[in-house]
Amino acid sequence: MRSARLDRQHVAVVAVFLLAVLAAWMGVSRLEIIDPLILPDLGAVTIRLVEMSTTAALWESLAVTTLRILAAFAIAMVAGLLIGVPIGRSRGTSLAYTPLLANLSAVPLFALYPVLLLVFGIGDASKIAFGTLNGFFPIVLAAIAGASAVPNNLMLAARAMGASRLQQLVTVIIPGALAEILAGLRLGLALCTLAVFGGEILGSTAGLGYRLAVASETYLSVDVYAYVLTALILTAVLSIALSLIIRSISRK
Amino acid sequence: APTASGDATALTKLKAGICVPNDADLALPPYVAQESGFFTDEGLDVEIVSFQGGADMVKGIVGGSVDVGVCGAIDAVAASAKGIPMKIVAGIGGTNPSALMVPDSSTISDISELDAATTFGIGRFGGVTDFVARLTSDRAGVPSDKFKAAAIGPDGLTAAVEAGGGDIDVFQWVPNSAITFESQGKLRTIATVADVFPEDQYSAVLAQPEYISSHKEVIGSFLAAFFQAVTLMKEDRGFAEKAFVERLNVPQENVGAVYEATVPRWSDAGEVSTAGLETYAEFLPMLGLAKTSPSLSDFYTDEFLPVKTD
Amino acid sequence: MITTTSDPERVDWHRASAEAAISIRDLSISYLRNDDERVDVTAGFDLDVRRGEFLTLIGPSGCGKTSILRAIGGLQKPTTGAVTVLGEPLTGPRPRDISYIFQDFALFPWRTALANVEIALRFTSVPRRQHRQRALEALELVGLADEADRYPRELSGGMQQRVAVARGLVSNSEVLLLDEPFGALDEQTRLILGTELARILEQTGKTIVFVTHSLQEAVFLSTRIVLLSKRPCAIKEIIDVPLTRPRHPDQVTGAVGQRIQQTLFNGLYSESTGA
Amino acid sequence: MITTTSDPERVDWHRASAEAAISIRDLSISYLRNDDERVDVTAGFDLDVRRGEFLTLIGPSGCGKTSILRAIGGLQKPTTGAVTVLGEPLTGPRPRDISYIFQDFALFPWRTALANVEIALRFTSVPRRQHRQRALEALELVGLADEADRYPRELSGGMQQRVAVARGLVSNSEVLLLDEPFGALDEQTRLILGTELARILEQTGKTIVFVTHSLQEAVFLSTRIVLLSKRPCAIKEIIDVPLTRPRHPDQVTGAVGQRIQQTLFNGLYSESTGA
Amino acid sequence: MLRWGTILAALATWQVGAAFAREGSIFLLSPGEIAAGLVPMLQDVSAREALTLTAWEFGIAFVISIVLGTAIAAVLAVTPLSRRSGLVLFQLFVSVPQVAIYALFVLFLGAGAESKIVFGVTHGMLPVVIGILAAVDGYRSNLPQAVRAMGGRRWAVVRYAVIPAVLPSAVTSMRLCASLCLLGILIAELLVSSGGVGRQIGTYSGALQIDKLYALVAVVCIAAIVINILLAIVERRAGRWKA
Ligand SMILES: Nc1ncnc2c1ncn2[C@@H]1O[C@H](COP(=O)(O)OP(=O)(O)OP(=O)(O)O)[C@@H](O)[C@H]1O
Ligand SMILES: Nc1ncnc2c1ncn2[C@@H]1O[C@H](COP(=O)(O)OP(=O)(O)OP(=O)(O)O)[C@@H](O)[C@H]1O
Ligand SMILES: [Mg+2]
Numbered sequence A: 001m002r003s004a005r006l007d008r009q010h011v012a013v014v015a016v017f018l019l020a021v022l023a024a025w026m027g028v029s030r031l032e033i034i035d036p037l038i039l040p041d042l043g044a045v046t047i048r049l050v051e052m053s054t055t056a057a058l059w060e061s062l063a064v065t066t067l068r069i070l071a072a073f074a075i076a077m078v079a080g081l082l083i084g085v086p087i088g089r090s091r092g093t094s095l096a097y098t099p100l101l102a103n104l105s106a107v108p109l110f111a112l113y114p115v116l117l118l119v120f121g122i123g124d125a126s127k128i129a130f131g132t133l134n135g136f137f138p139i140v141l142a143a144i145a146g147a148s149a150v151p152n153n154l155m156l157a158a159r160a161m162g163a164s165r166l167q168q169l170v171t172v173i174i175p176g177a178l179a180e181i182l183a184g185l186r187l188g189l190a191l192c193t194l195a196v197f198g199g200e201i202l203g204s205t206a207g208l209g210y211r212l213a214v215a216s217e218t219y220l221s222v223d224v225y226a227y228v229l230t231a232l233i234l235t236a237v238l239s240i241a242l243s244l245i246i247r248s249i250s251r252k
Numbered sequence B: 001a002p003t004a005s006g007d008a009t010a011l012t013k014l015k016a017g018i019c020v021p022n023d024a025d026l027a028l029p030p031y032v033a034q035e036s037g038f039f040t041d042e043g044l045d046v047e048i049v050s051f052q053g054g055a056d057m058v059k060g061i062v063g064g065s066v067d068v069g070v071c072g073a074i075d076a077v078a079a080s081a082k083g084i085p086m087k088i089v090a091g092i093g094g095t096n097p098s099a100l101m102v103p104d105s106s107t108i109s110d111i112s113e114l115d116a117a118t119t120f121g122i123g124r125f126g127g128v129t130d131f132v133a134r135l136t137s138d139r140a141g142v143p144s145d146k147f148k149a150a151a152i153g154p155d156g157l158t159a160a161v162e163a164g165g166g167d168i169d170v171f172q173w174v175p176n177s178a179i180t181f182e183s184q185g186k187l188r189t190i191a192t193v194a195d196v197f198p199e200d201q202y203s204a205v206l207a208q209p210e211y212i213s214s215h216k217e218v219i220g221s222f223l224a225a226f227f228q229a230v231t232l233m234k235e236d237r238g239f240a241e242k243a244f245v246e247r248l249n250v251p252q253e254n255v256g257a258v259y260e261a262t263v264p265r266w267s268d269a270g271e272v273s274t275a276g277l278e279t280y281a282e283f284l285p286m287l288g289l290a291k292t293s294p295s296l297s298d299f300y301t302d303e304f305l306p307v308k309t310d
Numbered sequence C, D: 001m002i003t004t005t006s007d008p009e010r011v012d013w014h015r016a017s018a019e020a021a022i023s024i025r026d027l028s029i030s031y032l033r034n035d036d037e038r039v040d041v042t043a044g045f046d047l048d049v050r051r052g053e054f055l056t057l058i059g060p061s062g063c064g065k066t067s068i069l070r071a072i073g074g075l076q077k078p079t080t081g082a083v084t085v086l087g088e089p090l091t092g093p094r095p096r097d098i099s100y101i102f103q104d105f106a107l108f109p110w111r112t113a114l115a116n117v118e119i120a121l122r123f124t125s126v127p128r129r130q131h132r133q134r135a136l137e138a139l140e141l142v143g144l145a146d147e148a149d150r151y152p153r154e155l156s157g158g159m160q161q162r163v164a165v166a167r168g169l170v171s172n173s174e175v176l177l178l179d180e181p182f183g184a185l186d187e188q189t190r191l192i193l194g195t196e197l198a199r200i201l202e203q204t205g206k207t208i209v210f211v212t213h214s215l216q217e218a219v220f221l222s223t224r225i226v227l228l229s230k231r232p233c234a235i236k237e238i239i240d241v242p243l244t245r246p247r248h249p250d251q252v253t254g255a256v257g258q259r260i261q262q263t264l265f266n267g268l269y270s271e272s273t274g275a
Numbered sequence E: 001m002l003r004w005g006t007i008l009a010a011l012a013t014w015q016v017g018a019a020f021a022r023e024g025s026i027f028l029l030s031p032g033e034i035a036a037g038l039v040p041m042l043q044d045v046s047a048r049e050a051l052t053l054t055a056w057e058f059g060i061a062f063v064i065s066i067v068l069g070t071a072i073a074a075v076l077a078v079t080p081l082s083r084r085s086g087l088v089l090f091q092l093f094v095s096v097p098q099v100a101i102y103a104l105f106v107l108f109l110g111a112g113a114e115s116k117i118v119f120g121v122t123h124g125m126l127p128v129v130i131g132i133l134a135a136v137d138g139y140r141s142n143l144p145q146a147v148r149a150m151g152g153r154r155w156a157v158v159r160y161a162v163i164p165a166v167l168p169s170a171v172t173s174m175r176l177c178a179s180l181c182l183l184g185i186l187i188a189e190l191l192v193s194s195g196g197v198g199r200q201i202g203t204y205s206g207a208l209q210i211d212k213l214y215a216l217v218a219v220v221c222i223a224a225i226v227i228n229i230l231l232a233i234v235e236r237r238a239g240r241w242k243a
């Protein structure tokens, strides 16, 4: 299996890389090559971030955005699996719908954002819908691929042992497609996060993306980068959380 | 202005930023000047870059990706208030031609009826729509901490209109959109911004002081060509209306009304209403958009005025 | 000593059916390939398996052994014909009566050896709390009690196959269908496992249909050996193995064992060289 | 008739080395597992393979046959000891002299059968324009000329194995190492292919080291059979097969064949029951 | 057939639904109206220019994404450690809201095509790197050894045993690359631009020319789908040897 040493090492490498990026940022802002309006000093941003973390406003925005991402991801996941798994298990529908879904996934969804605003209003619903839409395709495509790759002999074995259709789904298809599905979930989460942020930046009345846009419009660059850092931390926390869940599931 | 030169190799490069590509004040003159060859005549090779809003454009100027900007005068004032050096070198339209509108089904018929429950739909925070909404709210007697707005950009606003207002009670639209919505019976105008805010300087040309002092000639040439285009459109209505149709996609049936609402307000020599500018400076801190109030000389220079066009 | 039913077409129906655990009548199986070409695996196949008998199917690769076994297991719908198991016509898998051990193991890679065996009880009426104990016993039987917590990928091919065998045994069904269950094992592990299998089965009086390529294994384990022809597969010869049980490996290489092997070998050799 | 070198430790070094195609001296192989536990596969292993001989390694599963064969192929660095092939000490793969046929075929799934055979010539000095012709001939040899354009997944397990054999033969190297090359085939196809292989090899005078689990195959093909013990693997017995060539399948079940099989069988059986 | 049936049914539902739910909405257009908007849209010089410009920018960004992504992946793929770390990092990058720091791109590259292309590349490159790294990381095979046994050296191992195995996933990731690349460019054009489809979308939407807006969006979507189909064909060829 994967070695624990490699695990520790790559965490270290990633940390070192991120630190290097921060150091480069620090260096650039100290040298004042770039106007602080465009790239403010890292120190100032850090101080601001600490300052903001004592205000309710940051936590409220964080909560709003996190809930939107989680809601969108949950819907995308459930829909993706409910639609993807049956399609993957049936050769006929798979032949018909896989290319269709793959092609739809290529559509630049953000061009549809105004339409979503129209249908779902400017509140949570449109952000969640946008996130769901973006997260859905990678998940459904992965579910199709995973489900269709479950070896037939395993299905047959379950049938021979008397498994019902539901039992086949639970004991064979889902675990058998897990690796692919999890890869899809990872990408789905990433795109979901991106879409919710994007939606909030494009038009919203609350959330991290919205705060970021306001700060940007009002020339508060330090705040902008504080929000960018917050968003990055949120992204990292969410993807680590997903990884941990994934690992605990695939250990079983 | 420097002598006109047909020698293409000697052209000076200049990048001009515009914001809100569907605003007549901001989008039309630069393109008309470009397409009529006025810039070339002045010895300039101008590239026009459009931004999604004033703040983005100001950053573009600070970062050096554009040299001069055509945008709301408030953007220069707000930038100065935040300590970002930015100066207005010429004015375009004085009063703000936008309309304050409510959904057709709304019971509001006058701005005095607005109250703390009112939500304004605005394009972006800190921009002119935000300022106008706050000022309107203030005039209607709503305390500034009760002011409510949703900043959702032009696309979001259009969508909100379509959805029948939704959470938004009052909209601001530039004339071309306002006329369309009104003719479709979706929105109803309760006032023009000029009614609320008569002493205004709506649109302007700006640049950084540093650039101004080192590129006086270039700015002079740019403004000359720019206002030559303005003059052309003021004088030749047929030509201007054609530009509205082609450039801003204004429907033929509305073009007359849009022209009436915009072009006559334009200055053909770049005059600036300093009173309007001072209103911005004065109200910015009061409306919560800045901490300090910048002084006129921080964000305005009259050294290019009046612009001489040949 | 070797009785050869030289004309397999003339089975004595009535006698056979009376005591048959499995009876196959007029079985035809055909596949439609991707290019819409029809492959007839077998046509009008008849066979009776007696209760408590260890019957081995042997035949050239691709002749249709797996297909026939799957039909007996209710995993393959016959094109025509019927299979009756324990007096009841088959309509689908009947896990209470029939266990199937797959040629390619069909282990669930995400389950440990133990969990792979337990799962065969999951869909039965065996009470949940007995699962672990019974699965452990089955693993012990195949000599894998120590590897209960390993995942299939951590086991050698032979070990995996033994887990599959344990899974087939655990549900304690009356009929056992084994498709080359020792194919991945070396000859000696085969024999040890075969000895063990034969012992268990004899004690419990199960009915077994067994597919193998190993002549020695066939002789060592079977009461009857069915020699099949190339596709479309038909019965070429049915050979009784008159050796007493329990058998010793020496008997396989003894005179009787040698003679049966020789017969099978010649049958297969002529079959595959097209004679 | 069967000569058994009962004490394998006392090989006559000098005689053997003189005519040896492959000589293995004091070979030790050990693996470091993930959990840092050391597995000693073999320690102080000595063996000589004569020129033109067909030597078979036989032994319990997991005893180390593949590991030894890989050491001979230069694919596995011994922990200690040395392997000399055709008089030159091995330092790595030496494809000009040695062809290796993998236990699990190791076919490139993205190459057709033909391309899979051709690739073995890619790294040799054989002129490019001859590749196709020679690869086709090799496929013909294993009876797969008609399947040249198929991808591995379109071939049955047995066919895939034959492609692997063709790839081993095509480069025409002097030494051939075959790791259970017929494992996935039924007994009769095995024999046919074995016969063919034996014929080719005899004509070309190649030196072969062969791993198999099939006693019959060992008897049918080998000049000498090396019986290995459990891990850590040592030579238990070396058996000469005094049958003339070309051999007929009947000889395998003949008296001499039977006796050798019996010897091997008992050796293995005692080995795996731990006796 | 099922597929085309579904597409037709969806279009029909849309067409009928739009007619009913319409109530004078300028946003709810039927497929027929959008198709009708194609002609006037394509008559606009600005729209044609925008399409051409964006197509160019996309083409360049796509090629760079693939070349650069492959190169980065190739370097990172060499050791297990760099592979794992690279995977983690690039997966993190995918969800970074790059929009927030677009000003940096404009600062370094100006407001023209360069910044848009680079923005497209920073989006499009990610799936390529991740796809290849994941494929190499998951590759377990004795084929590298087979190549060595046949006399191939290090490069031959890569060329004959690794690249072909990784190719199908690399091509698969190119599809995602194309769609993210396009996304990046459109966003950049909408934010700051001297032209292009993103800007034109803004223009139409500001001018409330919804039929042209949808027609333009439809053209972009169809172009995206066509690219996707072409890549799917390449993908099928690359993975022909698979089941
Ligand atoms: N799903 C299928 N589609 C088409 N043909 C099939 C299918 N399954 C099996 N066949 C064909 O049917 C024939 C019989 O296959 P089967 O698996 O029953 O053979 P077998 O005797 O078990 O062979 P082996 O000894 O190699 O396991 C083969 O020739 C095979 O090519
Ligand atoms: N990479 C490895 N890491 C750790 N242990 C290994 C590795 N490869 C092989 N082994 C161990 O070394 C021993 C010998 O393996 P080898 O493959 O040589 O056996 P074999 O005789 O070829 O077996 P079989 O007949 O099953 O092919 C086995 O017990 C195996 O568990
Ligand atoms: Mg079979």
Ligand SMILES: [Mg+2]
Binding pocket: D065, D066, D067, D103, D179
């Ligand atoms: Mg081996």
